[in-house]
Amino acid sequence: MTPTPISKLLVDGREFLIKRDDLYDPYLSGNKFRKLQKLIDTPQTRYKRVISYGGTQSNAMLSIAALAKQKGWEFIYYTKPLSSFLKENPSGNYKYALSFGMQHIEVEHELYRDMIASLRVTQDGGTVLVDQGGADVMAAYGLEKLANELHEQLQGTKFTALATPSGTGTTALFLAKAMPEYKVFTTPSVGDKAYLMQQMQALSPIPSNLHILETSKKYHFAKPYREFYELYKKLLDGSGIEFDLLYAPLLWQELLQQRDEDICYIHSGGLLGNESMLARYRKLLDKKQ
Numbered sequence: 294m295t296p297t298p299i300s301k302l303l304v305d306g307r308e309f310l311i312k313r314d315d316l317y318d319p320y321l322s323g324n325k326f327r328k329l330q331k332l333i334d335t336p337q338t339r340y341k342r343v344i345s346y347g348g349t350q351s352n353a354m355l356s357i358a359a360l361a362k363q364k365g366w367e368f369i370y371y372t373k374p375l376s377s378f379l380k381e382n383p384s385g386n387y388k389y390a391l392s393f394g395m396q397h398i399e400v401e402h403e404l405y406r407d408m409i410a411s412l413r414v415t416q417d418g419g420t421v422l423v424d425q426g427g428a429d430v431m432a433a434y435g436l437e438k439l440a441n442e443l444h445e446q447l448q449g450t451k452f453t454a455l456a457t458p459s460g461t462g463t464t465a466l467f468l469a470k471a472m473p474e475y476k477v478f479t480t481p482s483v484g485d486k487a488y489l490m491q492q493m494q495a496l497s498p499i500p501s502n503l504h505i506l507e508t509s510k511k512y513h514f515a516k517p518y519r520e521f522y523e524l525y526k527k528l529l530d531g532s533g534i535e536f537d538l539l540y541a542p543l544l545w546q547e548l549l550q551q552r553d554e555d556i557c558y559i560h561s562g563g564l565l566g567n568e569s570m571l572a573r574y575r576k577l578l579d580k581k582q
Contacts, residue, residue: 296442297314298313300532302531304528304531307549308555310452311532311557320356320393321333322564323562324427324463324561325355325357325427325561325562326562327432327438328429328463329432330435331435334434340364340419340420341366341419342368342421343368343422344370345422346370347425348372349372349375350386350515352539352563353425353426354370354386354387355390355566357370358370361395367396368396370398371405371408371412386566389565425461430496433497436470439471440468443472454476454478454557456559457544458537459479459482459505462479462493464559464561467496468559469502470500478544478552480508481505485507486505489505514539515570517570517574517577519578520546521538522574525538537566537567539563544558
């Protein structure tokens with residue numbers, strides 16, 4: 294495939310490069326495309342179904358649904374119980390994943406952990422299990438391809454640092470391993486630094502060039518914050534590039550406040566998820582007016 298392009302972005306008087314992995318495909322893009330690239334390159338006849346689990350507005354869920362549709366594979370997705378509102382009014386990534394034929398199975402809270410554990414031992418050879426958020430060692434395959442593109446595109450430039458948001462930390466981990474001569478910055482979006490490191494260490498030792506930026510304020514994942522929306526708007530209005538509202542604002546905030554390196558930001562896609570997040574932000578902003 295043709296490498297995704299690089300754009301320039303000016304914010305607060307600083308120049309950043311943006312690796313536009315969001316442009317690959319509206320449904321299968323960003324870091325999820327990279328994490329799933331091994332399955333993308335897998336022959337259609339190798340599997341009959343793919344199984345995964347996680348949140349009901351997960352970017353990974355949508356990307357796997359899009360991939361399964363392309364391959365003609367059955368896609369089964371497990372979550373904890375949905376809210377009655379979302380059941381009656383499907384929106385965002387959940388709505389799009391259902392439109393691709395995702396079979397959604399709800400599991401009661403007290404049974405969820407055991408159910409997910411059982412998935413590892415009950416699959417046949419025609420089924421592939423993708424862990425929540427694409428946190429799987431197979432992600433290294435796609436991140437090595439990304440590293441090859443970046444080595445070529447950044448050669449001869451002043452940019453010697455990279456940045457990518459983290460949920461499970463899989464993208465940041467394998468990107469740092471594939472590009473040891475670059476600093477790689479990320480932030481813990483779900484939980485704290487210790488939890489993010491635990492997630493990464495379950496896959497591979499953490500390389501020394503990977504830097505986790507901690508925040509001075511405690512943020513709850515997926516909760517709307519006015520400062521995040523204002524930064525989202527600043528980036529969009531100033532560059533025409535839209536970033537996701539779940540992961541990107543936190544990392545951009547910390548990059549602007551804590552670092553002064555010349556940084557290439559890896560766009561992690563997830564823009565279709567902004568549909569549901571923007572609805573939440575509208576409610577938040579209306580309340581505070």
